[in-house]
Amino acid sequence: MSHTPVPYIPENAPFSPAQRAWLNGLLAGMFSASPVPGLPALPARASHSVAVYFASQSGTAERLAKKFAKELKTHGHQPQLACLSSIAPADLAKQTHAVIFASTYGDGEAPDSVKSFRESLLAESIVLNKLKYTVFALGDSSYEQFCRFGVELDERLAELGAQRIEARVESDVDVDPPFAAWKDVTLARLSAIDTEKAPALSGSTAVTAPASPSTEAPRYTRDNPFHAEIVARHALTNDISSKLTIHLGLQLDESVKYEAGDACGVLAENDPALVDETIAKLGFVPDAPVEVPKFGSCTLQQALSHHYQHTRLTRKIVQAFAEKTQCKTLAALLPAEQGAHLDSFLWDRGLIDLVLEYPGAIESPQELLAMLPRLAPRLYSISSSPAKHGNELNCTIAVVRYRSHNRERGGVASTMLSERIAMGERVPMYIQPNKRFRLPQESSTPIIMIGPGTGIAPFRSFLHEREALGHKGRNWLFFGERSASTDFLYEQELTSMAASGHLTRLDTAFSRDQAHKIYVQDRMIEHGSMFWSWLAEGARVYVCGDASRMARDVDQALHSLIETHGAMSADAAKEYVSQMHDDGRYHKDVY
Structure with a gap:
């Protein structure tokens, strides 16, 4: 007789040994067909009414909230799904359990629909001693104010007396893998509440979840893209313009659907010439074997071409070079009060600049990959109408080209789409729905x-x-x-x-x-x-x-x-x- 594999908390998870042992015991009791020797018997799972709130700009937080609500039902809980914009902060005092999915966009901004809620929450003094909660924060680590709104929510709720069910997760643009890991632990802790005292979480340290490809890939998503043929491409700007904007046409088929207002996600590839130069200057070989989390084994060249972002610097890259080289100039950029200077330094530099300036700082390919963010898809607002243009999807793309620090540089996706892929070749893409940017249902509305x-x-x-x-x-x-x-x-x-x-x-x-x-x-x-x-x-x-x-x-x-x-x-x-x-x-x- 076969048994369902028992999930477990990995050694590198952000828990103490006691917490990890307790959670492993809980998961073993929940998923095993028979008792696990040496572990205490676990009581029946508790059933709770759980408010599941979302604050979404493009729909991702809402999607995860709906998915988690379904999981709650499966585990015997009673979820109540709502956007944060539909409640007042005082309504939180009526809840005993809450799970919040909070997006941050732009320069640390809260989603438009919940800005009033945010202002009220920060201004009002309400007592939330009865509330147990957790926050799943969504953001983009290429911005300095990464997951700022989720951080604000988490810290403010704690200030008002609410107790954390689980430490805040700060997820990068690839949300599905960290969501899957967080979901299992959060469901376990929810089921344990009021049945057996769980080990307390110390402090408010967040778990920063790195971006990595999802293992569960519905049809035509970022993890399983549609390969669309380029059927149109021409300049929209005049030849003498100081910049280039192009009109791009991609041929879809009947299986790919979108609505006016949606975005096209393009899986970009880094410039091969830059990848080759970077590897050569590091002194590595292109076919050096490396491991890419959630993807598996590949060569260093493949990793830097398809999986990692290295045309833009991040705080993490600068910090890694500062520690490896003991460079005081780099270290001076890292204190919080130097944020403006760090932003200026990061803005027009890439990994290649630090590789050239500090040769020998990186000793192995795997060490290099550990400091780099994952290469995220590029999203372009769709400029065609399914009712008018049928299966041809159009995008309007500003081609990023500039010179800085004696180097010619370019946007990863925009230069790929405008220069490195020929007409008739195919581009891996998917549709990113934007349910909050739709035409009015009433056709007469101005x-x-x-x-x-x-x-x-x-x-x-x-x-x-x-x-x-x-x-x-x-x-x-x-x-x-x-x-x-x-x-x-x-x-x-x-x-x-x-x-x-x-x-x-x-x-x-x-x-x-x-x-x-x-x-x-x-x-x-x-x-x-x-x-x-x-x-x-x-x-x-x-x-x-x-x-x-x-x-x-x-x-x-x-x-x-x-x-x-x-x-x-x-x-x-x-x-x-x-x-x-x-x-x-x-x-x-x-x-």
Whole structure:
């Protein structure tokens, strides 16, 4: 008779020996068909009502929350699934058990829908002594403020008296493997609560889960991509423009579905020339065998080509070189108060810069891989409409090329898609749904779209989708770029739609076509009265583009015009915008 393998807590898990022994005993009792010799008999698993909350920007946190809620049901618990935006902080006091999935995007920002909740939680003094909770934080380690919102949530709940069920996990962009490991331990601890006292977790140290490929791969995901043929590629910018933006067409088949507003995930490959140079300067051989966690054995060349990010530095890489070389210059960048200097140092350098400056610092290929982040897929807002373009998916891609520290450099995916893959070749890709960036269900609802540069991508999709489906809602687009003569992306399409009346208003802001720079937020203020009238009639507002500057400036302009033309105080305008978030009338797809 065969038995289900018993899961166990590995030696390198973030638990003390006593905690690990207790959890291994619990898991053995839960999964074994017969008692395990030497372990105490375990009582029946407890059943709890568990609030499962999510704060999601692109849908990943929501997906994990739903998956965990199903697991809770399987284990005999009663999950209550909700977005954090749907509750007030005081509602947490009514719960005894809570699991929170919290995303961070941009420069440490909370998802748009939960910003009001965050502000209230940080401001209010509520007693949460009865609450047992855990936080699964999602983020991108290439940003300095990695998982900041999840960290804030975890620390604030603890300050208010709540007790941790399990230490916070900080997951990088590849969430499925750390989620799978965390899920098993968290379910075990939940089942043990009130049946046998579990060893307490010391302190608030988080478990940082590295990115690694998932072993469970549904069809056409980042772990099992569709290989789409490149069927279209041309420049959208003029030859004399200072930058290159391209239109890319990928051929799908009927098995790959997407909606207007979704993103295309591209599994990029590092520049082979840079990979070869890096290996040579390190003094290693390309076919040196290495182990890639959750993937297995491969050569060093394969690892640096397909699995690891090395064109951008991270704090971890700098710290590793500082320790290996005892370099005071590098070490001086690492204290928290030197964050701005570290950011400046990281911004335009890659691994190759440190390899050249500190030869011999890295002694083995495996030591090198241990300091590198995993190579994450690149997400591009889809600029085509399934109703209009059928099985051809379009992306609008700014090709990153620049020179710094006497080296020519380029974006990993953008240069691959524009230069290193030929027409007719195939690109590994998948669809990343963005359920929070959808056209209104009511086809007559007016929409206002604000998308400078490649932020135009989802709005091209929206406009073609509404036109193909015969939607009668009014459409207003704010588009910005450097110059109308060189950088007016999709100019012919947009002006044609404006002439036909499908695009009700087209307002452009070309920053360098006049003595003083003009941006999309300036056009919003300029047309503030009409903007307010559209809002008063129920228009939805969509913003796509840079999170750190443009999206903030647009948000400030929105508050300002509501104050002015809605005759509101600053606080009232803030409440109006907050209500727009809550009502699903203010959407951002920012990065």
